[in-house]
Structures are given as C-alpha cells and as structure tokens.
Amino acid sequence: MSRIKNLLLPTNRKRRTLRIVLYSIILILVAFRIYLPFLLKDKLVAAVNEVEGYECTLGDLDLSIIRGAMVLQEFEIKVTENSVTKPFVYCKNADISIEWNAIFHGSIVSEVILEQLELYFADGKSEDEEQTGGTSWVEPIIDFIPLKINRFVINNGQIEFENMVAEPPVNLKLTELQLKVENLTNSTDLEEKLPSSLELTSKVLNKGNLHVNGGLNILKDLPDMDLNLDVKDVDLTELNEFTQAYANFDFEKGNFGLATEFAMLNGEVKGYVKPILQDVKVLNIKEDVPVLNTFWQAVVGLVFNITKNIPKDKTGTKIPISGNIDNPDVELGTTIVNIFRNAFVEAYKVKVDNTISLKDIANEQDEKTFWEKFKGLFTNDNDEEQ
Structure with a gap:
C-alpha cells in the first residue's frame, strides 16, 4: 500500500504544479486584460500629444474582446497655439470595431462609429482668438487602428462657428449631422469606378436642411467622386449676426437654397453651384442705424430687386465649374x-x-487624348525633318 502511495506522489505533485502554472497563466491574462485599456489609453494620448499644436484628453477606453471593439469615451482635441478654451474636437463615444458583415465577403476590416462628434471653429480680431484646426492629429489615431477602415459613421454630430468679439457676436451651427460612408476599401469587390457610397444629412441654422449623397473612390492617390448636394429652407434672418458683422447689412426676411453637382476624375473636375434666394427683403430702416449703413443696405436691396424673378420672387444663378x-x-x-x-x-x-x-469627364479626357495623339503624329514628323 505504501509502495502505491509512493508511486502516486510524483503524479500528484505534477498535477499540483500544473494547476499552479495554469492558475498563474490565467491570473496573468486577467491582470493583463485589466491593465490593457489603461496601456492603450496612455499610448494613444501620448501619440496625439506628440503632434505639434494639439493636446489630447481621453476620459476612458474600453475593450470588448468578444465583439472585437475598442470604445473611446469623452475624447477631446484642443489647439494649444491659441487662447480658445473650447476644444476643437469633442466626441462622446468613438466605437472602433471589426466590421463583421465584411468578413462574409472575405475581408477583415474595421468600422468606426462616432457618437455626438462636435467640431468647433472660431474667428476673432487676432490669430490668438482664431481656431481653424487641421488634420495632422488624425494620423496617429488612424495608425492606432490595426485594421483598415471600411465603414465610417457619425451620429448626431455638430459643426459650430463662433466669433464672440464681433459686433454683434456670431454663432452658426450645423446640427443633427448624420454621415454614413461605406465600402471604403471595396471589401465587396465591386467592379465600379466609385465603389464607396456617401450619405450626409444635417440641420442648417435650426430650420434649414442639408443633404449630400454620391459615390467615391478613395483607393486612388487623388480620389474620384460624383456628389450631389442641396440645401433647402434656410431662414436668412438666422444669418443676420453673420451678415451684420462681416457685410454690414441684415435680412428682414427671406429664404436661401443651394443645389450643387460635383464630379472629379483623375484630378479633372466638372460641376456647378446654384444658389437661390427667395422672398428676400434686406432694407429695414431703424433710427439707430448710421446713414452710410442704411445707404449700403439700400444698394444691396436694389441689387436683389434688379436681378429678381418677379413672379417667383427669386434671385439666383448657376455657376459652372470645370478644369x-x-x-x-x-x-x-x-x-x-x-x-x-x-x-x-x-x-x-x-x-x-x-x-x-x-462619364462627361471621361469623354472629355478621351477626346483630349485622341487629339494629343493626332497632333503628336505631325509634331514627330516635323521634328524628324528638322
């Protein structure tokens, strides 16, 4: 009996040792899992802070291993080269995860969903009061994402412009901004010139509506695109702070609309901008308005009246763009x-x-190529004769 016990002792010790090793590995993995979000948070903040002129703060970073996701909470970017206290970029939640739908097409890519993204721009009397920002701070964040971004979404975003030192102070906003860009890496292998789709909507100055849709190909060094844009029902009186501060007149009433088509292929563009103002009244004479200001408003109002379609009460034009x-x-x-x-x-x-x-641009480029080749035949002959 004692001999059997002696034979089993090494086996029991091995099992006990194996359990200790196994528990130690589990403990290390759990500890690493707990510590990893803090490590990633510090690395991301440090990477963005290395970009000159910007400072990054991050409230929290969560990981979801099962979903393959990383969530940034209370993300802020501040410009350090001015006195503006409001952050240039704020995002309540940035969800970066594997796009599982793309896996069925044989691609392992990511999607980014930004909740309540806010961009803030400012103007002032000096550069210290201005905030225009840039995009150099984006590069460290993109490098931080291990997979290429195939789907990009913004929910309930906002773009704000302020000039608090102007007379009167100016505040303009795009609100309720929704953006969805899909198939950026062409994970579905579409055999199209513009494999990616874009859809954007937003409220403009409270009452107006902005809508953009179209196709993109960002896989080229210089992207190709075909976009449509329209802005409708903008109340011009909502612009009075801006027009008084920057153009020295205001609107008593009126609506603004805009329609645009824009296409670009191999760096060649074609399109138009169609701004339209309806039911506009500029001059609103007040006792406290200087005489010169009243005269200027009268001139602006006269221009609108001369160029107005009287039956429709519309002033507008169509501005072609090409080249x-x-x-x-x-x-x-x-x-x-x-x-x-x-x-x-x-x-x-x-x-x-x-x-x-x-197609319009492609046809024009084909015509140019044909005539260049045609002229080249004669040019080469002349060169040989000389």
Missing part, C-alpha cells in the same frame, strides 16, 4: 448671364439637375 482641381475655372461670364436668365427667362429651382457625371 483641374488645383486651379478650377469658374465661368464668370456664364454666371452673369445665368443671373439674368433666372430674372427674365425662367427661375431656377432648388434641386439637382442631374446633368453632371464621371
């Missing part, structure tokens, strides 16, 4: 003609005309 993205050509002559076309022929409508596409 290379580095130096696009705005056709001033056509723009002026379109002002009077709106006034005396047919009033423009706040809607996209669907007259611009990538």
Whole structure:
C-alpha cells in the first residue's frame, strides 16, 4: 500500500504544479486584460500629444474582446497655439470595431462609429482668438487602428462657428449631422469606378436642411467622386449676426437654397453651384442705424430687386465649374448671364439637375487624348525633318 502511495506522489505533485502554472497563466491574462485599456489609453494620448499644436484628453477606453471593439469615451482635441478654451474636437463615444458583415465577403476590416462628434471653429480680431484646426492629429489615431477602415459613421454630430468679439457676436451651427460612408476599401469587390457610397444629412441654422449623397473612390492617390448636394429652407434672418458683422447689412426676411453637382476624375473636375434666394427683403430702416449703413443696405436691396424673378420672387444663378482641381475655372461670364436668365427667362429651382457625371469627364479626357495623339503624329514628323 505504501509502495502505491509512493508511486502516486510524483503524479500528484505534477498535477499540483500544473494547476499552479495554469492558475498563474490565467491570473496573468486577467491582470493583463485589466491593465490593457489603461496601456492603450496612455499610448494613444501620448501619440496625439506628440503632434505639434494639439493636446489630447481621453476620459476612458474600453475593450470588448468578444465583439472585437475598442470604445473611446469623452475624447477631446484642443489647439494649444491659441487662447480658445473650447476644444476643437469633442466626441462622446468613438466605437472602433471589426466590421463583421465584411468578413462574409472575405475581408477583415474595421468600422468606426462616432457618437455626438462636435467640431468647433472660431474667428476673432487676432490669430490668438482664431481656431481653424487641421488634420495632422488624425494620423496617429488612424495608425492606432490595426485594421483598415471600411465603414465610417457619425451620429448626431455638430459643426459650430463662433466669433464672440464681433459686433454683434456670431454663432452658426450645423446640427443633427448624420454621415454614413461605406465600402471604403471595396471589401465587396465591386467592379465600379466609385465603389464607396456617401450619405450626409444635417440641420442648417435650426430650420434649414442639408443633404449630400454620391459615390467615391478613395483607393486612388487623388480620389474620384460624383456628389450631389442641396440645401433647402434656410431662414436668412438666422444669418443676420453673420451678415451684420462681416457685410454690414441684415435680412428682414427671406429664404436661401443651394443645389450643387460635383464630379472629379483623375484630378479633372466638372460641376456647378446654384444658389437661390427667395422672398428676400434686406432694407429695414431703424433710427439707430448710421446713414452710410442704411445707404449700403439700400444698394444691396436694389441689387436683389434688379436681378429678381418677379413672379417667383427669386434671385439666383448657376455657376459652372470645370478644369483641374488645383486651379478650377469658374465661368464668370456664364454666371452673369445665368443671373439674368433666372430674372427674365425662367427661375431656377432648388434641386439637382442631374446633368453632371464621371462619364462627361471621361469623354472629355478621351477626346483630349485622341487629339494629343493626332497632333503628336505631325509634331514627330516635323521634328524628324528638322
């Protein structure tokens, strides 16, 4: 019996040792799992803070191993080279996770969902009071994400512009901003020139509505795109603080709308901007307004009246844009003609005309290539004769 016990002792010791090793590994893994969010938080904040002119603060960082997600809470970016106290970027929650739908298409990519993203811009009398920001702080964050971003979403975002030293103080906002960009890496292997889709909506100055939609291809060094944009029902009196501070006039009443198409292929652009003002009244004479200011408002009001389509009570034009993205050509002559076309022929409508596409630019580029080759034949012959 004692001999059997002696034979079992080494086995029992091995089991006990194995249990100790196993428990130690589990304890180390649990401790590492608890410590990892703090480690990642410190590394991310340190990486952004290395970018000159910016300071990052992060309330908390959570990990979800099962979901393959990292959540940044109360994320802020401040510009350190001015006296503006409000952060340039604030985000309540940034959810960075594996996009599981893309796995069914054979791609391992990520999606980023930002909740209550706020961007803040400021103007002032000096550079110290201005805040325009930049994008250099984004690079460390993108480098921090282990997978390429395929889907990008913003829920309930806001863009704010302020000038608190202006007379009167100016505050303009885009609110309730919703953005969804999908298939950025073409994880679905679409055989299209623009595999990615974009959809954006927002409230403009409380009552107006902004809508942008279209296609993108950001896989190229210079992205291709085909976008439609419209802005409707903007109450011009909501702009009075801005127009008084920057243009020295205000609106008594009126609405603003805008329709735009913009396409870009290989750096060549084509499109138009169609701004339209309706039911506008500028001059509102008040006793405390200086004479020169009253005269200027009268001039502005006269311009609106001269160029107005009287039956529709609309002032507008269509501004064609074309050429290379580095130096696009705005056709001033056509723009002026379109002002009077709106006034005396047919009033423009706040809607996209669907007259611009990538195909238009591609056809123009093909024509240029053909004529360059055609002229090249004669140029080469002349060069050989000389």
